[in-house]
Amino acid sequence: MIDYNALTDDAFRAGLRVFFEANYPRHLRFLPRRMRWHECRDWYLALSKKGWLAPHWPPEHGGMGLTPGKLIIYFEETERAGIGRMPDQGLTMVGPTIIRFGNDAQRRKFLPPIIAGEHVWCQGYSEPNAGSDLASLQTSAVLEGDEFVINGSKIWTSMAHDATHIYVLVRTDRQAKKQEGISFVLVDMKTPGITVRPIRNIAGHEEFCQVFFDNVRTPRANLVGELNAGWTIAKGLLGFERLNIGSPRRPLQALEQIEVLARARQLGDNPAFVERLTELKLDLADLGSLYARYVDKVRRGEALGPDVSMLKIWATETYQRLSELLIEAAGEYGAFEGEIPVGDASVDILSPFYTSRPGTIYGGSNEIQRNILAKYVLKLPG
Amino acid sequence: MTNFAHPSEHAALLAESVADFVRRGTTVARARTLREAGAECDRAQWRGLAQLGWLGVLVPERFGGMGLGITEAAIVAEGLARGLVPEPFTATAVLAVSILVGADNEAFMAEKLPQIVTGKLLPAVAWQERAGELDPGATDAVAVAFEGGFRLNGVKHFIAGAVDADAFLVSARHAGDLALFWVPRDSAGARLTQQRLADGRSSGTLGLTDVMVAREGMIASPAVARAALAQALDRAAVVVGAELVGVMGRALELSLDYMRTRVQFGKPIGSFQALQHRAVDLYLQQELATAVLAEAVHALDGGLDGAPRAALASRTKARASEAALRITREAIQLHGAIGFTDDCDVGLYTKRALVLSAWLGNATAHRRRYARIAAQPGGAHD
Numbered sequence: 001m002i003d004y005n006a007l008t009d010d011a012f013r014a015g016l017r018v019f020f021e022a023n024y025p026r027h028l029r030f031l032p033r034r035m036r037w038h039e040c041r042d043w044y045l046a047l048s049k050k051g052w053l054a055p056h057w058p059p060e061h062g063g064m065g066l067t068p069g070k071l072i073i074y075f076e077e078t079e080r081a082g083i084g085r086m087p088d089q090g091l092t093m094v095g096p097t098i099i100r101f102g103n104d105a106q107r108r109k110f111l112p113p114i115i116a117g118e119h120v121w122c123q124g125y126s127e128p129n130a131g132s133d134l135a136s137l138q139t140s141a142v143l144e145g146d147e148f149v150i151n152g153s154k155i156w157t158s159m160a161h162d163a164t165h166i167y168v169l170v171r172t173d174r175q176a177k178k179q180e181g182i183s184f185v186l187v188d189m190k191t192p193g194i195t196v197r198p199i200r201n202i203a204g205h206e207e208f209c210q211v212f213f214d215n216v217r218t219p220r221a222n223l224v225g226e227l228n229a230g231w232t233i234a235k236g237l238l239g240f241e242r243l244n245i246g247s248p249r250r251p252l253q254a255l256e257q258i259e260v261l262a263r264a265r266q267l268g269d270n271p272a273f274v275e276r277l278t279e280l281k282l283d284l285a286d287l288g289s290l291y292a293r294y295v296d297k298v299r300r301g302e303a304l305g306p307d308v309s310m311l312k313i314w315a316t317e318t319y320q321r322l323s324e325l326l327i328e329a330a331g332e333y334g335a336f337e338g339e340i341p342v343g344d345a346s347v348d349i350l351s352p353f354y355t356s357r358p359g360t361i362y363g364g365s366n367e368i369q370r371n372i373l374a375k376y377v378l379k380l381p382g
Numbered sequence: 383m384t385n386f387a388h389p390s391e392h393a394a395l396l397a398e399s400v401a402d403f404v405r406r407g408t409t410v411a412r413a414r415t416l417r418e419a420g421a422e423c424d425r426a427q428w429r430g431l432a433q434l435g436w437l438g439v440l441v442p443e444r445f446g447g448m449g450l451g452i453t454e455a456a457i458v459a460e461g462l463a464r465g466l467v468p469e470p471f472t473a474t475a476v477l478a479v480s481i482l483v484g485a486d487n488e489a490f491m492a493e494k495l496p497q498i499v500t501g502k503l504l505p506a507v508a509w510q511e512r513a514g515e516l517d518p519g520a521t522d523a524v525a526v527a528f529e530g531g532f533r534l535n536g537v538k539h540f541i542a543g544a545v546d547a548d549a550f551l552v553s554a555r556h557a558g559d560l561a562l563f564w565v566p567r568d569s570a571g572a573r574l575t576q577q578r579l580a581d582g583r584s585s586g587t588l589g590l591t592d593v594m595v596a597r598e599g600m601i602a603s604p605a606v607a608r609a610a611l612a613q614a615l616d617r618a619a620v621v622v623g624a625e626l627v628g629v630m631g632r633a634l635e636l637s638l639d640y641m642r643t644r645v646q647f648g649k650p651i652g653s654f655q656a657l658q659h660r661a662v663d664l665y666l667q668q669e670l671a672t673a674v675l676a677e678a679v680h681a682l683d684g685g686l687d688g689a690p691r692a693a694l695a696s697r698t699k700a701r702a703s704e705a706a707l708r709i710t711r712e713a714i715q716l717h718g719a720i721g722f723t724d725d726c727d728v729g730l731y732t733k734r735a736l737v738l739s740a741w742l743g744n745a746t747a748h749r750r751r752y753a754r755i756a757a758q759p760g761g762a763h764d
């Protein structure tokens with residue numbers, strides 16, 4: 001097994017760059033939307049074969065086990081190559097959760113198919129009446145023998161139409177306090193009783209869905225952690241999610257686009273533009289420093305506390321500010337739909353504007369994140 | 383408290399002894415007293431700092447110092463700043479010492495450094511001539527070789543620690559490049575004037591008219607002067623960043639305490655969501671500044687050099703300056719009318735933030751420097 005952390009930063013970066021350049025499909029570079037599974041499957045498998053699919057997983061489960069510094073280089077090179085976002089819930093969310101909270105049987109059953117590209121996961125959290133107030137969720141699971149029987153509906157489920165599996169928060173005790181009656185279960189999407197209805201988003205793409213559960217049966221062995229302990233696991237997972245949303249990779253992509261546009265429109269001579277761009281570059285560079293702190297914590301095996309919420313706030317709002325500068329920098333082109341040619345490249349001006357919107361809403365809106373920080377970190381009175 | 387240093391027993395012990403030093407006598411009340419007297423250095427306190435070894439934190443052990451790094455210097459600086467200690471720790475023990483250590487006059491080092499460590503000798507650095515100019519080479523002062531020594535002419539501004547300085551380290555053009563000279567305070571032709579700063583301390587201006595310096599008073603020859611000064615300025619910018627983190631940290635603490643206890647409309651004002659979210663945004667800025675500082679002290683102690691070092695120092699100073707100004711300003715607002723009184727300590731922190739933000743380049747100046755470095759190929763890759 002290769003110890004990537006033993007390589008110099010330059011050598012590690014060069015290796016990634018060569019491989020990404022040579023193997024990532026041209027037509028998928030800088031895609032203005034998330035990739036669908038059928039588009040990125042080959043790439044996913046190519047990364048898997050190379051051993052580079054799960055940069056942050058420990059090596060014993062098929063990951064690269066990168067240090068924070070190397071992980072950031074990985075993301076930088078991913079952005080530089082214009083690599084799009086795959087259906088990655090297995091890699092970023094459920095995989096790390098099973099590693100941390102699951103049992104050995106679950107690790108053996110569910111981790112290898114993620115690395116092999118056989119299982120594609122989606123997240124069943126939000127419900128039509130449980131958004132920011134996630135703990136009020138109503139989808140129920142009742143134990144019948146060795147199976148849970150699930151009824152209800154999940155919404156804003158990204159890439160559910162591509163997923164083979166879904167991890168779901170379900171209510172398993174109606175009498176308990178709302179946070180204490182929730183469990184975390186894994187469900188095969190082929191199970192009878194599941195219906196998926198895609199929802200068109202503001203950018204015109206069908207990336208999220210509503211998922212309906214009608215007497216869906218899943219084995220009791222698919223319960224992760226203890227019964228009624230799902231909220232704790234979900235919170236642990238939210239830590240990972242906030243770390244993932246808090247990564248500099250998406251804002252970096254917007255910055256790339258701004259720089260392409262700035263070169264083509266010669267905005268380097270415009271002091272107002274340069275000043276604003278520099279502010280945002282520093283916001284992004286400093287995000288990298290903050291991100292490194294949390295990746296470091298994860299690496300040391302420490303649990304992420306409620307303070308990680310600030311990473312999510314800063315990353316998503318920096319991304320939005322960058323997307324707004326891209327529009328301003330485009331002048332009249334700032335309202336053009338789709339790709340516009342600039343110099344010998346082309347830029348989709350509005351794409352980052354759209355793709356940066358949901359970040360401040362999902363995973364707990366930024367207002368909820370601020371409430372969390374005020375209460376649990378700053379210890380302000382309720 | 384010092385969550386920018388890699389967690390270690392040694393860092394925690396150092397932070398605790400700084401906090402203890404602050405508690406034992408150099409409290410905010412002392413800062414008020416010195417302010418009224420127009421003084422900034424109590425020689426007894428200065429000797430106290432010396433006895434603890436901190437004036438020699440960056441001085442190699444062979445010259446009687448502790449031979450430690452920027453991390454330790456930053457821990458001391460942060461702790462002293464939290465207590466509003468007015469003595470010029472960074473100006474002398476970081477900026478002046480770094481120049482001497484980075485220069486090439488070994489005999490001079492052997493003579494002066496031990497005296498600085500014991501607190502007997504207090505030098506200040508006179509390098510800057512124009513506001514906003516951060517290039518160490520941009521100097522009009524000249525040193526001409528003359529009868530076995532040098533004759534200096536020029537005017538230096540913005541000298542911190544000048545009030546109590548026994549001597550000045552002066553940069554001047556010499557032999558087509560830059561050199562550094564030792565100018566005792568009472569030198570014939572040297573004229574020091576002072577202007578009062580917001581926090582009661584002073585900014586010095588040093589006029590040099592045909593000041594004679596002996597040959598051995600050249601502390602850095604043109605071969606090393608520019609690099610030594612550049613390195614010392616980057617180190618000082620980072621350590622001032624630590625001071626700013628201390629200032630903002632204490633100002634935010636005071637504000638949060640006030641929000642927990644001040645009751646209006648029958649509730650503590652800290653229970654109001656508008657104020658909670660405001661406090662969270664301030665906390666976020668503090669943590670960003672801390673994260674960048676963490677990266678900087680670690681990288682500088684690891685030997686980071688050249689343009690990447692300058693870029694990282696600029697990031698640190700830019701973020702810390704902006705965050706400290708914002709947090710202390712909003713601390714006044716969160717305190718309401720009492721925050722506008724001289725009796726309230728937040729005003730003292732606001733004024734210290736004003737002084738430290740302006741010194742050695744404010745946020746705008748450092749953002750511009752960062753932009754210039756980033757525009758060079760591979761410049762800001764930190």
